[in-house]
Amino acid sequence: MEVSNESSAPVHVDLYAAAASVTKGQFAFAAERTPNELTGWTSLDASGLDLAAHEAAQVRTTIRVPGNASAGERYGVIWAQTGAAADRAHSLAIVGRVGVRMYLDVGAGGEPVSDFEIERLTPGRGADGRAELRARIHNTGGRALDISGALSLSDGPGGLRAGPFPARTGTTLAPGERAEAVVPLDARLPEGPWSVELKLGSGSVEHAAGATVTFPTAPGGAGAVTASAAGADDGPTPVVAGFAALALAAGYLLFLRIRRRRGRR
Secondary structure (H helix, E strand, O other), X not given: OEEEXXXXXXXXXXXXXXXXXXXXXXXXXOOOOOOXXXXXXXXXXXXXXXXXXXXXXXXXXXXXXXXXXXXXXXXXXXXEEEEEOOOOOOOOOEEEEEEEEEEEEEOOOOOXXXXXXXXXXXXXXXXXXXXXXXXXXXXXXXXXXXXXXXXXXXXXXXXXXXXXXXXXXXXXXXXOOEEEEEEEOOOOOOOOOEEEEEEEEEOOEEEEEEXXXXXXXXOOOEXXXXXXXXXXXXXXXXXXXXXXXXXXXXXXXXXEEEEOOOOOO
């Protein structure tokens, strides 16, 4: 991977692997340098870098899986971290970091199938008065999935059309897990009925679901679904294992970018 200092000042960057997990529809980062089984198999050819302004450096990551490792997925993050320590003038330390997610599947060989289902669409209205559509998603494959997508509305009152509206991101599903994706809309949107089409995807796997819905009037209420249909835009396609880049908010002293280099894991 490549680590770049995009600031106009030199910076020291610490590099390390730390634990992560997938739970309740989220890719969750463990605190600080918490280890797990995957981090114990992971090594970097540098534990730190001193980068001049606008300088970039490459770091090689190696994952050595022991022969007696049990089957299943493991998760982690390779972090690049910098910060300012507390001193007499500053009582707080400032730390900023960006990372690259690790998804590792241990098995007998061959890529596990990646796939999911959109099981149910539910129109509602949030506490802020905005209409919203909730979709229950089921990971039916053998890999963790990062779900994203958008919702389009058509055939509304007076022939209105709206969208596409992006689905709220951050939904990561472990194999067999179910979670909800939420698409917030506009408080001024008429209640309907509307024809809706929700397209969701993870990597090369994409599915769509359609329905005729009416949004509720009051916040917290549930709307009506009068007809629905779900289908796949494309058949399930194996997703190549690898690192998925994740940009995280960093402190104002940190302007780093990590770019995944092409190559085999």
